[in-house]
Amino acid sequence: xxxxxxxxxxxxxxxxxxxxxxxxxxxxxxxxxxxxxxxxxxxxxxxxxxxxxxxxxxxxxxxxxxxxxxxxxxxxxxxxxxxxxxxxxxxxxxxxxxxxxxxxxxxxxxxxxxxxxxxxxxxxxxxxxxxxxxxxxxxxxxxxxxxxxxxxxxxxxxxxxxxxx
Ligand code: FES
Numbered sequence: 001x002x003x004x005x006x007x008x009x010x011x012x013x014x015x016x017x018x019x020x021x022x023x024x025x026x027x028x029x030x031x032x033x034x035x036x037x038x039x040x041x042x043x044x045x046x047x048x049x050x051x052x053x054x055x056x057x058x059x060x061x062x063x064x065x066x067x068x069x070x071x072x073x074x075x076x077x078x079x080x081x082x083x084x085x086x087x088x089x090x091x092x093x094x095x096x097x098x099x100x101x102x103x104x105x106x107x108x109x110x111x112x113x114x115x116x117x118x119x120x121x122x123x124x125x126x127x128x129x130x131x132x133x134x135x136x137x138x139x140x141x142x143x144x145x146x147x148x149x150x151x152x153x154x155x156x157x158x159x160x161x162x163x164x165x
Contacts, residue, residue, distance in 0.1 A: 058091060058160040061098070069094045069104065069117045069124070069135065076164050091151060091162055092117060092124075094135065103151035103162045104137045110144040124148065 058072040069092035076089050090106040106114050113128035123140065124133035131142025138147045151162035 053163050053165040055154070055161040056089070056164050058093065058103075058162060061095075061101075061155055061158050061160055064093050064095055064101070064160075066098060067094075067096055067135075068119070071106070071117070072160070089162075089164065090114070092137075092148075093153070093160060101153050101155065101160065102136065103153040103160075105149040105151065107149065108144055109139075109146045109148060110142070115148065 054076075056074050056076055058074055063072075064070045071090060071092055073088055073090045076087050078085055078087050092104045092106055093101055094104065095101045106116070108115050108126040108128065108131060110126065110129060110131055113126050115124040115126045115131075115133060117123075118125050122135060124135075124137070125131070126133070126142065126144070129143050131144045132140040133144070133148055134140050136147070137150065139145075151164070153163075154161050
């Protein structure tokens with residue numbers, strides 16, 4: 001093999017290596033370009049909704065009697081990963097002056113039973129373990145470790161909204 005033939009063969013090898021590396025690089029780039037959106041599509045819903053919160057309209061402020069917790073029930077769409085379901089949320093709304101409102105969950109903070117407002121006793125009662133909560137959700141007697149949970153609440157155009165996560 002002459003010196004020229006050796007140089008020519010080395011050049012061919014370098015060209016072949018360059019083409020092989022180039023082909024792998026382009027293939028890898030195309031593979032990544034197709035894989036990343038597919039992975040984002042697959043895991044996106046699982047990551048997405050956790051921190052999202054929505055204002056849900058409860059209804060008119062005119063339904064709330066001054067000084068008496070008034071029960072509102074609304075349907076809320078919840079998405080957990082790919083699963084979307086509808087859930088009913090019940091909220092007691094209280095105002096003493098028609099301007100400042102609090103929204104309380106009707107779920108007992110002991111083991112999750114539903115409390116109800118007893119008008120003539122002016123207390124919430126949980127039938128599961130006989131807990132009693134005051135008008136603003138504070139624990140009066142029984143095993144609940146804390147007051148009724150509260151929702152962030154706002155009024156717009158005489159409509160009540162709660163923040164649901
Ligand atoms: Fe309400 Fe136990 S669940 S007192």
